[in-house]
Amino acid sequence: MIVVTGATGNVGRTLVRQLSATGHAVTAVARRVQDSDVPAGVRAAAADLAEPAGLEPALQGAKALFLLVAGDDPAGVLARAKAAGVTRVVLVSSQGVGTRPGGAYAHAAGFEQAVAASGLEYTILRSGGLDSNAFAWVEPIRAQRVAPAPFAEVGLPFVDPDDVAAVAAAALTEDGHDGATYVLTGPAPTSPRERAAAIAEAIKAPVRFVEMTREEAQAQMAQFMPPEVVEGTLAILGEPTEEERAVSPDVERVLGRPAAPFSAWAVRNAAAFG
Template structure:
């Protein structure tokens, strides 16, 4: 049985569906989850990673665990790696032998950032030394970050963002879910770290255009200043996270602009494009 944490998110929801469609026994875990959030027949367990003991009902008898540590968790927890250690202890006690961790590219590209680098690195180290067969996934930016533009596109057919012509190889969360499913179900992934990106660099201006193409209507791009973008980010993320995010999207280091071959190596196909993501999710922007 495979346990999926973060089961109502952009990656977890798809991962649960993929596993269920493959007839894998799967349990979906999230802080607020009901049977309506999962495919028919999939158990839904409400649990909070900040309280590792709450995971016991889901982990009992499990073989594998998909572990997603959210930004909210790492910002709020006093000792994130210590809590993760307790989660891993609960997993081993329940019978888990394999773990797939959704980490972040920032662990290596922003090592001095407490929000992206040091905390993520300590969590990765806890997983590496857990005694479990581990696989670590390090994606860059998600195509689904474009949901932040949905309201302005619906209301005004406008996207506002900084650094309009800086490209990054954003990835489709569905591709992350497929790689995770492979690592959870197949042999040959233990001890591997996969850098996950899309197939090409895309800029905010290009992503806005792709949304417009999917709508069949032009979407106007408005370039924000750095200060304007920071003020907007501070409404929903801590200051250090906002600063690191602005550095990544405004002045990416070469590793953050590198297109990785890992998705294709694992799945046997190229990663999906942003345009494909926009077409599949265009209902959110209508």
């Protein structure tokens, strides 16, 4: 049995579906998950990664664990996983742990260190920005056909959350990934203006890109992110390093096919914006 935490998120939802469709027994964990949120045959177990003891029922009978960065006691979670019989863990972390050590990424770095020290087989997935961050445009596109964002022309190779899920599924179920750290990106950089245009194309309706100032973006993000995460995110979006702008070969190496372009994500999710 494989335990997937973050099971109702952009990555986790697809991962649960992929694992279940390929015949694996899956337990889907999130704080608010219910049976109606998961495919037939998948066990839903509500639990909070911030309270590792509460994960024990979900971990019973598990052999592998998909872990996300949440809570602040990864060693406590991993010790309980090991005690329950888990032998393999796959962590979804952030590219920023490698490119911008410390600051906003110190928390995720702590999870990486705990996973590497756990004694379990482990794989770390350092994800770049997810295509699904464009869901922030659902309301403005639906209401006014506008897509506001800062740094209009700065290109980054955002990655499809389904590709992150597919790499996670491979690392959870195949041998050969123990000790690996993969950097996951899409196949080409796209700028915010280009992503808005891809959504317009997908919904077959005009979408006007509106460039926000850094200050406007900062104020908006501060409503739902801690200050250091706002600064870390704005730094990557506005002044990416060469490494952050580069396309990583890891999705294609693991999956044996190229990473999906943003335009494919937009087409698949057009109904949300339509």
